[in-house]
Amino acid sequence: MESNSNRTNFIQEIIEASINEELLIFIGAGISRICDCWGWDRLAKELVNELYEQRIISYRTSENLKNRTGYKEIISTSYNLFRQHHIQKEKPFWKLMEKALRYNDKIDNLGSV
Numbered sequence: 001m002e003s004n005s006n007r008t009n010f011i012q013e014i015i016e017a018s019i020n021e022e023l024l025i026f027i028g029a030g031i032s033r034i035c036d037c038w039g040w041d042r043l044a045k046e047l048v049n050e051l052y053e054q055r056i057i058s059y060r061t062s063e064n065l066k067n068r069t070g071y072k073e074i075i076s077t078s079y080n081l082f083r084q085h086h087i088q089k090e091k092p093f094w095k096l097m098e099k100a101l102r103y104n105d106k107i108d109n110l111g112s113v
Contacts, residue, residue, distance in 0.1 A: 007034070038100035040071035046100070047078035050092045056085050 017023040033039065038046070045066055052062040065074055082093040 010034075032101075037102070040075065043096065043100045044071040044074040044078070046096050047075060047093065050096060051078055051081055054082075054085075054092060056081050 014023065048057075048062050048065045051057045052059060057065070065077070068074060079093050
């Protein structure tokens with residue numbers, strides 16, 4: 001795993017390239033990891049845990065889902081299960097999605113690009 005100083009240097013290089021008009025951006029799927037957002041795997045497992053805590057699925061079902069590797073499918077299934085069990089129970093899905101997409105606040109402190 002990258003150290004914080006390496007990450008800070010990398011971000012600083014991006015800022016400097018932008019200032020010097022030498023920045024070309026290609027954004028791939030890994031950009032969320034640089035920002036310390038959750039990956040599909042963690043989001044899927046957190047959603048399954050919430051489904052179990054809300055008593056929407058059994059322990060056995062939660063363990064079965066956690067052992068699957070089709071993370072996007074698990075996320076879709078989780079959304080549908082929350083939705084099927086009452087509109088208010090859909091809120092935990094969106095709260096976890098928001099939490100998963102929240103980036104590391106340290107990045108904001110480096111300055112705007």
